[in-house]
Amino acid sequence: MPLNRRKFLSRSAVTGAGVALAGAAAVPAAEAAPAGHRGGRRPKRYALTVLGTTDLHGHVFNWDYFKDAEYTDAAGNAQGLARISALVNRVREEKGRRNTLLIDAGDTIQGTPLTYYYAKVDPITAKGGPVHPMARAMNAIGYDAVALGNHEFNYGIETLRRFEEQCDFPLLGANAVDAKTLRPAFPPYFMKTFRVKGAPPVKVAVLGLTNPGIAIWDKAYVQGKLAFPGLEEQAAKWVPKLRSMGADVVVVSAHSGSSGTSSYGDQLPYVENAAADVAKRVPGIDAILVGHAHEEIAELRVVNEETGRTVVLSEPLCYAERLTLFDFELAFERGRWRVESVQASLRNTNTVADDPRITRLLTDEHEKVVAYVNQVVGTATEVLTTVEARYKDAPIIDLITKVQEDVVREALKGTEYAELPVLAQASPFSRTSQIPAGDVTIRDLSGLYVYDNTLVAKVLTGAQVRAYLEYSAEYYVRTAAGAAVDVDKLTNAGGRPDYNYDYVSGLTYEIDIAQAPGSRIRNLAHAGAPLADEQRFVLAVNNYRANGGGAFPHVASAPELWAESTEIRTRIAEWVTAKGVLDPKDFASVDWSLTRDGVPVF
Numbered sequence: 001m002p003l004n005r006r007k008f009l010s011r012s013a014v015t016g017a018g019v020a021l022a023g024a025a026a027v028p029a030a031e032a033a034p035a036g037h038r039g040g041r042r043p044k045r046y047a048l049t050v051l052g053t054t055d056l057h058g059h060v061f062n063w064d065y066f067k068d069a070e071y072t073d074a075a076g077n078a079q080g081l082a083r084i085s086a087l088v089n090r091v092r093e094e095k096g097r098r099n100t101l102l103i104d105a106g107d108t109i110q111g112t113p114l115t116y117y118y119a120k121v122d123p124i125t126a127k128g129g130p131v132h133p134m135a136r137a138m139n140a141i142g143y144d145a146v147a148l149g150n151h152e153f154n155y156g157i158e159t160l161r162r163f164e165e166q167c168d169f170p171l172l173g174a175n176a177v178d179a180k181t182l183r184p185a186f187p188p189y190f191m192k193t194f195r196v197k198g199a200p201p202v203k204v205a206v207l208g209l210t211n212p213g214i215a216i217w218d219k220a221y222v223q224g225k226l227a228f229p230g231l232e233e234q235a236a237k238w239v240p241k242l243r244s245m246g247a248d249v250v251v252v253s254a255h256s257g258s259s260g261t262s263s264y265g266d267q268l269p270y271v272e273n274a275a276a277d278v279a280k281r282v283p284g285i286d287a288i289l290v291g292h293a294h295e296e297i298a299e300l301r302v303v304n305e306e307t308g309r310t311v312v313l314s315e316p317l318c319y320a321e322r323l324t325l326f327d328f329e330l331a332f333e334r335g336r337w338r339v340e341s342v343q344a345s346l347r348n349t350n351t352v353a354d355d356p357r358i359t360r361l362l363t364d365e366h367e368k369v370v371a372y373v374n375q376v377v378g379t380a381t382e383v384l385t386t387v388e389a390r391y392k393d394a395p396i397i398d399l400i401t402k403v404q405e406d407v408v409r410e411a412l413k414g415t416e417y418a419e420l421p422v423l424a425q426a427s428p429f430s431r432t433s434q435i436p437a438g439d440v441t442i443r444d445l446s447g448l449y450v451y452d453n454t455l456v457a458k459v460l461t462g463a464q465v466r467a468y469l470e471y472s473a474e475y476y477v478r479t480a481a482g483a484a485v486d487v488d489k490l491t492n493a494g495g496r497p498d499y500n501y502d503y504v505s506g507l508t509y510e511i512d513i514a515q516a517p518g519s520r521i522r523n524l525a526h527a528g529a530p531l532a533d534e535q536r537f538v539l540a541v542n543n544y545r546a547n548g549g550g551a552f553p554h555v556a557s558a559p560e561l562w563a564e565s566t567e568i569r570t571r572i573a574e575w576v577t578a579k580g581v582l583d584p585k586d587f588a589s590v591d592w593s594l595t596r597d598g599v600p601v602f
Contacts, residue, residue, distance in 0.1 A: 044199040044332040045340075049325055050101045050251055051091060053084055054291035055149070055318035057111025060137050060362055062354065065113040065373050066433075066447030076350055079319045081137045082358040083349035087323045088141055090352065101192055102142060103206055105291030106149025106255035107318075108134050109163055113446055117369045119155040120567075124162050133365045135166040137358055145190035147208035147253040148173040149291065153218040154452050157225065172208020172253060175234035179227045188238055191247065199332045205247035207238050209254040209278070211292055212270035213263070216548045216556070220454075220563065230270035231256050232278050239284040248337040249328060250285050252278065257293030258300060258313060263500070265551030276302050279311035286339050287326045290315035296322060299344035314344035323347040373443035377573055380582040384435040386448070389428035390491045390498060391476075392602060395588035396435065396448060400426035401505035402587035403575045404540035404568065408457045411562045417457075417538060421526060423465065423506035424540040427499045440582055442573055449569040451499075453542035457562040463533035464554040466524060468502075469509060471553050473520040475501035476513045481596040493517075500550040504539075505591055507531065514596040522595065542568060 061080045064071045071079050092100050109115050114133060118124055124132045138146070148171050152160050164171050164186075174188035187208070194202040212228040222228075231254060242250055257273030264272065271277060275290045279302035290297060290313050297315040304311055316322035329341045384396040401424035412418050433448045460468070477493045479485060490513075492498070510522040524531045541555060543563070548556035576582055594601040 044196065046099075046194070046196050046199070046202055046330045046332070046337070047095070048099055048101070048194065048202065048204065048249065048328040048330065049091065049095045050103065050204070050287065050289075050328070051088060052103050052105065052253070052289040052314070052324040052326070053316055053320060053322075054105035054255070054289065055107045055294055056081065056104065056134070056320050057107055057151070057318065058109065058115030058134060059112060059319045060114060060133055060358070061366055063366070065369065066443050066450075068370065068374060068443060077317070077321045077348075078350040079321055080349070080354070081134075081141065081320050082354035083352055084320045084323055085137075085141045085355035085358045086352035087347050087349055089355065091323075091325065091347070099194065101144050101204060101206070101251075103144055103251070103253050103289060104138075104146040105253045105289045105315075106147045106210060107151045107291065108138075108146060108149060109160070110151035110154045110452060111319075113373045113443065114366065114369045116446075116452065116567075117372055118365075119159055121372060122368070123159070124166065125158050129162075130365075131166050132163050133362050135163060136361060139168040140358060140361055143169045144192060145170050145172055145206045145208065145253065147171075147255050147291070148176055148186060148210040149255040150211040150214045150217055152210075153214050153221055156221045172206065173210045174207055174238050175212070175229050175231060176210050176214075177227050177229065179222075179225050182227065185226055188234075189242060191242070191245070196332075200337070202248050202330060202337050203246050204249040204251065205242040205245070207235065207242060207250065207252045209234060209252060209256065211255050211272060212268050213272050213549075216264050216267055217544055219547045220543065220565075228270075231274040232271075232281055235278045235282040235285070239282055243284050248330065249339060251326070252285055252288040253291075254278065254288055255291045257295065258290050258297065258315065259293065263550055264548045267548045267551070267556060275313060276300070279313060280305055283307045283309075285311050286328070287311065287342050287344070288313045289324060289326075294318040296346070298346045310342075312342040312344050314346070316346055321349055323349065373441065373446060375442050376439045377442060377445070378440045378576040378580050378582050380435050380437050380440050382584065383437050384582075384584070386428055386430050386433040388487075390431070390501070391487055391594055393503065393590050393592050394428070395584045396433065397426050397428060397503050398505065398584075398588045398591075399582075400424075400449060400568070400572065401503060401540075403572050404455055405505065406575065407455055407571050408538060408540040408562065411564070412457065412538065415561070417459070417561055420459070420536055420538045421506060422538045422540060423504050425502040425504050425542070425545060427502055429499050431498070435582065440576060445572050445576065446569055449572060451542075451544070452567050452569070453544050454563070454565055455568055455571065456541050456543050456546035456560060458539045458541055458546060458555055458558040458560055460537055460539050460554060460558050461533060462526075462531045462535040462537070464558070465504065465507070465537060465539070466521060466531065466533075467553045468555065469504060469521045469524070470518055472502045472504075473511045473513075474517040476511065476520075476594070478516065479513045479596065479601075481514045481599065485601055502545070502552070503592065505589075506537075507591060509592050510595045510598075511592060512595050512597065513601065522598070
């Protein structure tokens with residue numbers, strides 16, 4: 001039976017009583033499983049399974065909208081909620097539906113053309129607008145609760161609230177609070193009661209925690225409205241409350257990785273990937289469903305420093321490729337339920353076919369989006385690809401920077417900044433993007449720029465630009481002159497992802513990978529002259545980077561001249577449509593190269 005939305009929080013902050021009401025839900029009786037016990041009465045036992053997904057990012061079907069084909073990869077993975085639904089059905093049949101709970105750890109409504117379409121093209125916020133496909137699918141599958149991810153905020157609070165209204169389950173975020181009152185702006189927790197024959201019921205609480213980085217990454221939407229304190233701090237506040245409310249089992253659904261690292265430097269006092277820290281330092285937690293990091297962790301056991309008890313963590317692979325199972329064994333002794341053991345494991349969605357119920361439910365929405373992304377917006381004179389874009393100045397990335405430069409120059413016309421030189425940054429997001437010769441479609445351009453970033457104009461000095469480039473160049477593994485170069489091992493030094501390496505257009509420079517990080521940028525020039533430290537530039541930069549994403553120096557604190565809400569992806573499509581013909585002579589230039597002691601690597 002669908003959960004009553006009135007049990008959840010309204011758009012205003014909640015009271016403690018409201019939180020307690022939000023968790024009220026019950027299921028019919030389930031049989032306890034007695035076990036052998038020598039002497040005296042045998043304790044009652046109960047087996048419970050908590051199923052979890054995370055980082056679904058709008059994947060309903062096993063479909064690659066950028067390739068207009070079924071999704072495939074070398075590992076044979078499959079994606080989509082239709083597969084998850086089939087797996088969940090199988091587990092519920094194995095365990096008994098009355099003995100299972102289904103949760104998610106966030107990043108639900110952003111990530112594919114499907115989610116973009118229902119946020120921007122046929123938006124769910126329009127009067128009489130559609131129901132979001134992710135809400136329809138997750139309602140049909142029977143999710144019990146979903147934690148907020150940082151990408152839930154990418155389309156603004158209005159879109160998120162409308163999605164929330166369409167869900168038959170609560171969106172949890174104990175550390176998403178009203179900026180003024182500091183009260184929860186979303187339900188902090190969900191509690192479900194499992195009836196056990198011949199024994200008191202088992203109460204399971206799910207605490208939802210989201211990522212503090214939202215305050216940086218989506219500052220334009222949340223500043224002054226919402227605040228995002230640390231996961232550890234809020235878990236320490238709420239877990240004792242849940243125990244005092246009678247929770248026999250406490251599960252945390254955390255949109256936060258387990259590594260203890262942060263991508264935003266010292267801009268926030270909170271750790272981005274704090275799930276293991278929460279397990280280690282906050283007593284009273286039995287298991288944590290981990291998200292955000294897009295890693296596969298079948299089972300990670302962390303000992304709590306205060307109690308010595310083991311907390312079990314698991315992170316299923318993103319895009320609905322895996323399903324986590326937490327299998328709990330409980331015993332009723334001395335008047336209370338006690339968790340005897342927790343085991344975590346993963347199920348692979350490539351072992352099942354799509355659930356036809358989900359296929360029937362959402363085929364129309366899927367076909368609308370397929371038609372949309374296959375619209376032709378121009379023609380290309382040659383193939384453009386990102387295959388070598390990590391280590392060579394590729395024309396396809398120059399297309400992004402050219403569009404950004406043009407948009408910002410137009411926006412600053414008539415202002416006091418109109419005469420400043422405009423630079424632009426862009427990252428090689430994908431290693432497989434390709435714009436074919438001939439017809440160019442929206443899906444071709446969407447595959448080039450896979451994120452829903454928007455454009456910002458900032459002012460930086462020459463010295464700051466140099467520091468920015470030095471930081472970006474840390475992406476390369478130090479490689480001595482004369483040593484063999486393996487392009488597969490040349491990049492991602494220190495685990496830095498491709499999206500945190502930037503080209504900067506409008507300059508010429510060399511990156512000397514034989515040198516130590518911090519001393520790699522050579523022959524840096526603008527308009528043929530060495531770059532002057534005091535010279536001022538406008539940097540056209542995406543909002544993720546402008547707000548501090550990747551912890552690049554100076555850019556987050558630099559003066560902001562202009563910003564907009566139109567996606568860079570849309571600006572690229574507009575530029576190509578206006579041109580009609582996509583010819584590298586209109587945008588490509590060789591601005592940078594890799595060297596070793598002044599000798600080109602390639």
